[in-house]
Amino acid sequence: MTQYKKPNVKVLKAKKMASSFISTILKLGVCIMFAFPFFWMISTSFKTYAESLQFPPTLWPEDFTLQAYITVFEKLELGSYLMNSIILVVANTALMVVIMVPAAYVFAKYEFKGKDFMFSILMVAFMVPTCLTFISIFRMFAHANMLNSLWPQILPCICNAYGIFLLRQNFMQIPEELIESARLDEANEWQIITKIMLPMAKSTMATIIFLSVTGTWNSYFWPLVMTISDEYRPLTIAIEKLKGLESGLVWPNVMAGNLVLLLPVIVVFLFASKKIIASMAYRGVK
Amino acid sequence: MGEIVFKNICKSFGDTKVIENLDLTIKDGEFTVLVGASGCGKTTLLRMIAGIGPATSGELYIDGEEVTDIPPGKRGIAMVFQNYAIYPTMTVRGNIEFGLKNKKIPKSERDRLIADAAEVVGLTPYLNRMPSQLSGGQRQRVALARAMVKTPSVFLLDEPLSNLDAKLRVAMRTELIELHHRLKTTFVYVTHDQTEAMSMADTIILMDGGKIQQMAAPEVIYNDPNNIFTAQFIGTPPMNVHKMRDDVNYIGYRPEKIQIFRDKPTDCTYVRKVKVITREMLGSETLYKLQILSDAENEKEPIMSKSLDMSFAVDEEVYIGVPKEDLYYFDANKMRIRETDMLERLYCTTEGDK
Numbered sequence: 170m171t172q173y174k175k176p177n178v179k180v181l182k183a184k185k186m187a188s189s190f191i192s193t194i195l196k197l198g199v200c201i202m203f204a205f206p207f208f209w210m211i212s213t214s215f216k217t218y219a220e221s222l223q224f225p226p227t228l229w230p231e232d233f234t235l236q237a238y239i240t241v242f243e244k245l246e247l248g249s250y251l252m253n254s255i256i257l258v259v260a261n262t263a264l265m266v267v268i269m270v271p272a273a274y275v276f277a278k279y280e281f282k283g284k285d286f287m288f289s290i291l292m293v294a295f296m297v298p299t300c301l302t303f304i305s306i307f308r309m310f311a312h313a314n315m316l317n318s319l320w321p322q323i324l325p326c327i328c329n330a331y332g333i334f335l336l337r338q339n340f341m342q343i344p345e346e347l348i349e350s351a352r353l354d355e356a357n358e359w360q361i362i363t364k365i366m367l368p369m370a371k372s373t374m375a376t377i378i379f380l381s382v383t384g385t386w387n388s389y390f391w392p393l394v395m396t397i398s399d400e401y402r403p404l405t406i407a408i409e410k411l412k413g414l415e416s417g418l419v420w421p422n423v424m425a426g427n428l429v430l431l432l433p434v435i436v437v438f439l440f441a442s443k444k445i446i447a448s449m450a451y452r453g454v455k
Numbered sequence: 456m457g458e459i460v461f462k463n464i465c466k467s468f469g470d471t472k473v474i475e476n477l478d479l480t481i482k483d484g485e486f487t488v489l490v491g492a493s494g495c496g497k498t499t500l501l502r503m504i505a506g507i508g509p510a511t512s513g514e515l516y517i518d519g520e521e522v523t524d525i526p527p528g529k530r531g532i533a534m535v536f537q538n539y540a541i542y543p544t545m546t547v548r549g550n551i552e553f554g555l556k557n558k559k560i561p562k563s564e565r566d567r568l569i570a571d572a573a574e575v576v577g578l579t580p581y582l583n584r585m586p587s588q589l590s591g592g593q594r595q596r597v598a599l600a601r602a603m604v605k606t607p608s609v610f611l612l613d614e615p616l617s618n619l620d621a622k623l624r625v626a627m628r629t630e631l632i633e634l635h636h637r638l639k640t641t642f643v644y645v646t647h648d649q650t651e652a653m654s655m656a657d658t659i660i661l662m663d664g665g666k667i668q669q670m671a672a673p674e675v676i677y678n679d680p681n682n683i684f685t686a687q688f689i690g691t692p693p694m695n696v697h698k699m700r701d702d703v704n705y706i707g708y709r710p711e712k713i714q715i716f717r718d719k720p721t722d723c724t725y726v727r728k729v730k731v732i733t734r735e736m737l738g739s740e741t742l743y744k745l746q747i748l749s750d751a752e753n754e755k756e757p758i759m760s761k762s763l764d765m766s767f768a769v770d771e772e773v774y775i776g777v778p779k780e781d782l783y784y785f786d787a788n789k790m791r792i793r794e795t796d797m798l799e800r801l802y803c804t805t806e807g808d809k
Contacts, residue, residue: 352507
């Protein structure tokens with residue numbers, strides 16, 4: 170038997186303190202790395218043009234002004250872009266849910282001929298990157314005479330293969346007996362989905378919807394390719410135009426525009442993260 | 456009212472035939488227990504009645520009505536699942552109410568029914584709790600209340616007690632029997648536990664390999680088994696069965712019918728000298744494992760005996776005797792032989808012990 174060696178308490182304490190100190194420094198570093206650009210954006214958007222070019226730069230505006238925001242809203246006519254963005258987000262997310270939920274339910278809980286084949290096609294769609302398919306989709310909409318409208322920005326986006334996959338995995342974990350029990354309770358398929366399955370898949374749904382909303386809101390490439398006139402373009406493209414709004418690159422304007430673009434995403438994230446935490450907590454109890 | 460009739464029912468999963476040409480009538484108002492080992496087809500039958508696992512072929516009648524094309528919710532049945540299948544995102548009230556809402560029963564009526572059902576199973580204080588805040592026994596009660604509230608003509612229960620601890624299981628058993636007396640509807644109960652079957656059933660249907668081995672009242676199944684399978688499935692420890700010396704037929708006797716003597720008995724038909732191998736105290740009774748002291752191949756297997764006398768010691772050599780009326784005979788196909796006069800004369804009395 171080896172002798173049990175009494176540990177030196179002082180050394181242990183010192184070690185513990187050192188490691189917690191290092192970990193705090195590292196965490197702080199990472200936080201600053203991520204947060205600083207945001208801070209810089211906010212701060213710059215409230216500066217005057219002159220101050221934004223000043224060197225060395227000021228961390229917080231000495232001359233606090235809302236001029237950049239006024240310029241952005243007045244000169245850019247953000248209204249119609251904003252409307253397009255909202256329409257796209259609402260339409261894409263709503264239609265995606267309408268297609269995704271029954272598809273995931275069927276793939277998870279039904280047996281039918283060709284199910285595996287269909288699901289593998291879906292998975293292929295999920296794996297092929299958009300940059301490979303956009304030309305053919307573009308041509309498709311060109312043939313259908315639907316380019317330069319909101320349609321090519323909605324229709325290709327409503328079948329969310331990734332979402333169907335995630336939700337299907339979630340649905341598959343729900344025991345068969347619950348569905349059978351609901352059938353014995355005279356629930357129809359629609360009620361089974363809305364009353365039994367979806368409440369149990371809350372966190373997955375919140376995640377998918379959050380990804381879809383931010384994805385649509387932030388999309389830049391797709392609307393740029395599919396539209397020509399500003400009438401059908403979303404906010405992202407308008408922000409791009411900020412660079413040429415006044416002579417030269419006016420940083421406060423660009424930053425104010427970016428902030429306007431970002432604000433809804435931040436709000437949605439705060440809302441969704443609460444939901445996600447809530448549904449996770451519900452799971453934890455189980 | 457809820458008589459269930461199976462006519463020529465077959466069921467296969469892929470290429471595996473689980474049930475073949477089964478005919479069965481489950482009587483109205485009775486507590487019928489389907490019992491058998493795992494995979495014997497008992498749950499399959501239950502799911503057929505519920506309509507959630509339809510038969511491959513054949514006809515099924517509930518209350519004289521062919522139900523093959525009737526969806527599960529419209530059959531007038533309620534089912535309690537082994538894992539309870541309680542909706543985890545609904546409160547206890549929500550769980551009980553769900554079926555009623557779907558039936559479009561008005562709110563005031565629903566509230567009355569829920570209050571009644573909760574009262575019966577003792578859930579009244581828990582109506583607004585979530586299932587995750589309930590114990591196993593309480594969840595079981597939610598499942599029962601949810602079934603009861605629909606006032607079904609047939610109650611289906613799929614091993615509802617198997618997830619409870621031993622003590623609660625015995626308590627719930629009594630409650631289920633009382634519930635059946637109160638509701639007076641048809642209960643079809645699936646279990647693999649013969650004790651549960653014996654204690655609760657009006658009629659036991661013992662199944663093996665998709666076939667009904669015997670269907671009778673518990674006392675008949677225990678006292679008058681049709682075959683070796685039934686004889687050995689019901690009763691703990693199972694009936695001692697070994698081949699007779701003709702090497703064709705079988706003889707059997709229940710452990711609790713064996714009498715143990717220090718001196719050779721004279722009034723028993725079946726007498727053997729044995730050695731005590733192990734002794735297990737059960738409290739009121741003692742379980743002995745005994746080895747027959749014989750060179751015959753057919754009597755090499757140890758036998759079990761349940762006795763009120765706890766005085767016999769391990770390694771002691773004693774005599775066992777079984778009275779004539781407690782001996783069972785089975786033929787080469789393991790089916791019961793009820794005409795026993797000749798067998799008794801030939802293989803028992805004449806031989807005695809060694």
